[in-house]
Amino acid sequence: MTMNKRSQLMDLLTNIINYVEVIQEEYIRVHLKSELSSSEIHVIEAIELENESTMSNVARRLMVTTGTLTTSTNKIIQKGYIEKIQSHLDKRVTLLVLTDKGHQAFDIHKKFHEKMEEVIVKEVSSEEYSYFFGIVRNIYSSLITQNWDEI
DSSP: OOHHHHHHHHHHHHHHHHHHHHHHHHHHHHHHTTOSOHHHHHHHHHHHHOSSOBHHHHHHHHTOOHHHHHHHHHHHHHTTSEEEEEOSSOTTOEEEEEOHHHHHHHHHHHHHHHHHHHHHHHTSOHHHHHHHHHHHHHHHHHHHHSOGGGO
16 A cells, blocks of 8 residues: 555545544534533443443543543533442442433433444445455554554
8 A cells, every 4th residue: 555545545544534533522512512512422331331330430431540540530420421339249449420411411322322223224235345354454453553662
């Protein structure tokens, strides 16, 4: 692949990532009255999807430090979307749980993802989708296994 093609591919991927972020922020602004940032809605999503939503598990899912997560969760708690509760199984463990307001925010975010999927799927055949899925999976695998310290 020529450098020009590589550059065009990187520009296209960057533009896709940036555009999705912009439309997601707008979707959140319209449907949640600007109360949550994109990163805050992803914290809510991680809490909902995590089996045991401890700070460590949610931070690992989001690929952030627990310190970074603490800052975010404190803001989201103040906004009324999540709360901290003690585990019933182990009183030493604190869990993050969604409030009713948090569940509503998650549902809105889930609808955004479903719409994105709909837009992507309608543009490709099932064979193209399978091929595309394989490529994206390989890219992700390469990114997470790359030793970024060597660069």
